[in-house]
Amino acid sequence: MEKSKSKVLIVGGTGYIGKRIVKACLEEGHETYVLLRPEIGMDIDKLQILLKFKEEGAHLVEGSFSDHRSLVAAVKLVDVVICPMSGAHLRSHNILMQLKLVDAIKEAGNVKRFIPSEFGIDPSTMENALEPGRVTFDEKMIVRKAIEEAQIPHTYISANCFAAYFAANLSQMGTLLPPKDNVVIYGDGNVKVVFVDEDDVAKYTVKTIDDPRTLNKTVYLRPSENILTQNELVDKWEKLVGKKLNKINISSTDFLASLKGLEFNEQVAVGHFYHIFYEGCLTNFEIGEGGEEASQLYPDVNYTRMNDFLKRYL
Template identity: 70%
Template structure:
């Protein structure tokens, strides 16, 4: 595979997608961004696409409801990365879109690597996940089955906890900025999780696309200094602000019981937090056959440490 493989990003105006577009351009790849017709009705997304174009990206018009347009778009690239946003509602459009994309990739026949919309917990390890959050993992496994059934070369990226959602708020369920007075710890707060700046997720992801070591593998993003317990994360913030927060704890039983008064989306979040901060699902296993550690593959990536990340809130 050429070191300058052509990359098509699907979902390039999304939360992670926009970072993947910029990382692809920064690493020297001819970069294409799928432009769906409805984006023309969204001024913010349209202006974002225009900014990508100014940076050197190519915009390709296609629709998930027009199979031929998807096939034609896919034919422009060597690598396809899906960054279609998942949903915490009962809307399964992300699954449908990805299955449509897989059909297009299969017909086009030219794609050397496909990276589906994963970027969180490894769904292959979440068969026991609680309802209703389990749907997230079940849908990702449906996509994996379709990819592998179509014998499409792939890389799955397990990026663990996005810093924007888990670090700025010290993993609280309210808002995205750090508490100044009080914090709730999940259990004893000593279960290890893994946190990554979203720009680093994008940088690691683009590194994988031309690497034969990651072909048909799951790549885990586990930068060593970002493997932290919730207590350690809180301690970093306390050191930065020079004061101790008032701490309370919530047991796993009480945390799960809180779901009964929540809407569907919040119940999904509670389930995921339970698996992360009570079970330790992100760091309680060794990477075995079929997996790779991005930190070992790409030690040159100067990833953001969480004290640096939290420092921006001062």
């Protein structure tokens, strides 16, 4: 007899990754709940997304981070909680939202898996990250500590580089489109980077929730054919368009010098680019006992290769 699938609550279901996770949950046959926050106010776009989810079979459950009882009540409806809030919600006072959710899960006492808002670089490997960008990793580790001290069963997802933000633009900063003539190459362009289609991030995430192999572990999304250097990524695009781009190499020293005079959020972004494209922070370590690699666990997921992903931009 097939094991029944978990009931899942998604907090942040209208967000960039959240809406994809809702879709993946429904496609996998999970009874899916999406938190409807009163703070949505007059945001008609988010409301329409939520109503669409409802039409597709999701349940909308009201709850607010300013109302602890409502969060506990929502959590008690399900077995699994996924919180794919955007990185912006892990800054300054907004980190409290995740910690309030942890408190609600702890009090409810019924959750068998919690997947918090990470979905990027593994923060446990970034203790020596540059300021001010390290704030992103430090705050995620605060949430991890709270989860583990509360003894909440969990899975952390390290999704590495979202393809729409890092691959489509050939890893150029300040644009989401491929360059037409000139492309900036970080260092020699030979550092290995991991690019993952955002829909695949959602598919792999949902696969983990009923899998005992991923309990209390970090799941790294490293699909083998998407581990590419920047040079290899650029080469794929050049072959697609039938044109060579002018490469402009920038040294690590010059790249770091560009931090001066930038706004805080820009400094954070530049710092992250440095760690990814100069230090190779996504691939310069082996996955240990506390981790698993998603494409090996779930070979049935036909993930999007970057050559196919780039074709969208022709």
